[in-house]
Amino acid sequence: MITKMKKLTFLIYYKEYEAFLKRMQELGVLHVQTAQEGVVEPTSELEAKLRRTEHVKEWINRLEAMPVPDNPLADNRGVADILSHLDRMEETRHKAEAELQRLRKDEAALLPWGDFDPARVEGLSDIGYAMGFFVCPERSFNEEWAALYYATEVTREKGKVYFVTLTPVGEEVVLDAERLRLPCVSLMDLRKQIREKEEGIAAIEHEMGRLAQGYVARLRGYEDELRTSIAFDRVVLGTEQVADNRLMVLQGWIPEDKEAEVKSFLSTQEVYYEIRAARREDNAPIKLKNNAFVRMYEVLTKMYGMPDYAEFDPTPLVAPFFTLFFAFCMGDAGYGLVLIALGFFLKHKLSSSLKGIMNLVITLGAATTVFGAVLGTFFGVSLFDVDVPGWMKQFMIVGKIGDTSYDKQMLLALIIGVVHICIAMTVKAIGATVRYGFKESLSDWGWLLLVVGFICTGGLSFMKVISENVSNTAFLVIGGVAAIGIYLLNNLHRNVFANIGAGLWDTYNMATGLMGDVLSYIRLYALGLAGGMLGGVFNQLAFMVRDGAGDALYGVPGWLGCGLILAFGHTLNIAMSCLSAFVHPLRLTFVEYFKNSGYDGKGEAYEPFSIVKNK
Structure with a gap:
């Protein structure tokens, strides 16, 4: 869900502005509106800070990538001396590399002639x-x-x-x-010079490696100071000035649950302020607030774009369906267990910022294990064809539908697609009603009634729950009521003929678009089938090698070859399946679901004006 926001407007005397701004930055809850517009030209001082920040960041990345030596070097230099020392070493290294390149060119010229x-x-x-x-x-x-x-x-x-x-x-x-x-x-002397240059470059790299551990922490602190100062300067530059530049006008946003804290702070300040609830048209910054399960999937929403303040947060619906899609595409219970084990292993190896991703990997692995068992596949082995308890087979969705040639899993993928799109259309109708009112969303409700009504009626008729006469009457009633919203009332501000023309155009788009959208979900079935078949092929190949080797040397070479093929084959298959199981569900979410739900994703993320601290 989207956290409710409050808008703050401040009036501050110009002499007290910077001191007040520093206290607001320490409080760290205000999303400054003027600082985000980017219409003010940066000063030379700000540009210098930006260049310095990039320079520091480059050194941090460089030092972090270096191997940690057994004998790190303690160095108590200040940050300015650290940067100068690193720059001098880098300059020396560049000169040595240029000279080394020249020497190697001379070596190539001398090689045909010998020494x-x-x-x-x-x-x-x-x-x-x-x-x-x-x-x-x-x-x-x-x-x-x-x-x-x-x-x-x-x-x-x-x-x-x-x-x-x-x-x-x-x-x-x-x-x-x-x-x-x-x-x-001579060639001998030239090669001696090359060795000396190589040793010199290696010595510089080694010294950097020994210094890296101590330098990185101090450079990170300096980077935090620079970024905090840059954020402060941008707010100052973007602040509106009134009353002959004697008053500073600052506007921003705070989460509703921080209002009491902010008011308590402002009561101690010499500042005039106004506070009001954000309106839908304000397009306030977005702060997502979800439970632990849904929060893992917020990264997917952010990849597409944050919702507008007037929109719904799509993450609570993205989370279960993405999990289901991923599990369907992987389609193997054994691969799910591997993902769970990998997630737990890496969770204790990676940094705290990546632990959330590992929680997502574990969750997707658990879903894959359950759904893979339902699809009846375990490391490429069909569970339905092996000796497993009969009660387990009752839960497996395998084989054809009756006497037809249609696969049950393919039908399941299409059913999931229909349900997903119907939910998207429901979200679109409800969202349009909330944003624009019921009268302005009659077309959306008409399409929802038509699609969902026809699907439900057709399903009940197919299962013989209702008779053919009842279903025909229901089709006519549903179609007639839906047509009023689609063709006559789709826009109450136009004449009826324009509405009919627009309705016909929408009909063409829906007829062609919905069919293609539903068929897109067959990819879930196809990818799961392909992964299972490839896993089965590796199994067959491995045991063919085992059987072909016979009992030579007590069967050790055969079993060794079998194990290598199984390990390599399934590792490769898991890697490819994971890639497909991430990309294609993401595509179904970003294209099919977001298009049919009317999601724009053009909101601005909530970024409080605060002291920057590297995590």
Whole structure:
């Protein structure tokens, strides 16, 4: 559900404004409206703080990614000295890496020629000769060059010939080949320089790693200070000034349950304020308030967008259906047990901020275990075909529908889809009534009556609960009443002919859209079936290897191969199934449900103006 909000408006004397604002920031409950508009140009000081914050964040991420050494280094530098020290080390490392890249380029140039002493080559000039280094394609190499220039082949690589010439000093060498300028250093000395540079870079990285543990905590504190200061500056810049800039006007929002606390605080301040309940048209910031189960799924709602203040929180309906969809797509009780075990294991390994995600993984795993048992699959094995108690098989939804070729699980997916869309249409009609009034939502109620009424009547007639004559009469009555809302009263502010035209257009969209929406839910059945079949294939392959190995070496190689295939195959299948079981239910929620429920998701999240603290 959406927490009720109260709007506050303050008038503060400009000399007392910043002191009052700091106290409000310490209170940490006011969502400042002016600070969120983003229409004020930031000052150079604010821009400098933003750049500094990004710089600090980059170093935090860099240091956190470094392995923790056995001998961390204690360092009591201040934050400014820490940043300067890190920047100097980074600059040194960059220079060393640039030099290392140059040395490796020189090494690549020397490799075809092997290790030789450049000083001895230069010494040839003392006896009147000069040595040249050339390369050319193999097809261009001319054996006559040996007689003309004492050309001597050194090596051949990748279709090229590397050779040297020996000519009197001053004699021009004219060849169809590229003359090379080699580094004036031997290959052995060059490799020594490369090792020294590599060791220097490694030493810098090692020192950073030893300093990381102590540096990160202080940098995080500094980042908090910067972000708190930035938030303060933005509020100051976004504050309206009146009465010749002598009065500051500040507006914001607080949760209704914080009103008493805020009033108690304001009673001690020299400030004039007004407080009133938020109206639907105010589009107040959104703070979700749900129970522990639903709260795990708020992350999905936030991925799409927060509801408007006038909308309903979709999370209480997203939670059970997403759980059901995920379990259907996974469709294997054994995989559900793996998710439960993985969730409990990672819950004690990950940070506190990720524990909520692990609770969601455990919940989805439990749902998958139950639903997978209903679908009759356990690690790719069909439970209905093995020796399990008969009472368990009674709860399994497997096989075909009677003598038809239609699968029960496919029908179940379609039924779930119909129910999901009907609930979405109900939410849309109720929401439109609450926001705009019953008269403005007659079209939504008409469509809801038509779809749900026809489904219920058709179902009762199919199950022989009502006779054919009763069902025909019910269809006519429901259709007639629904048509009034759809075609005649869909907009009371237009003439009847415009309403009929709009109703016909809505009919076309509903007829084509609803059918496609319902059929989209077949993906639940298809993904569950595919995962179960793939798991069964890995089982067959594993035991084929086991049987093929026979009893050689007491059957150890066969069982080892069987175990490896089972472990690898089911791990791969679980990973792919989890990805599909997350993406496709999310798609059914964001597209089919939100579209038919009229959910916009354009609300602004409640973000109180407070002291920033890293979690």
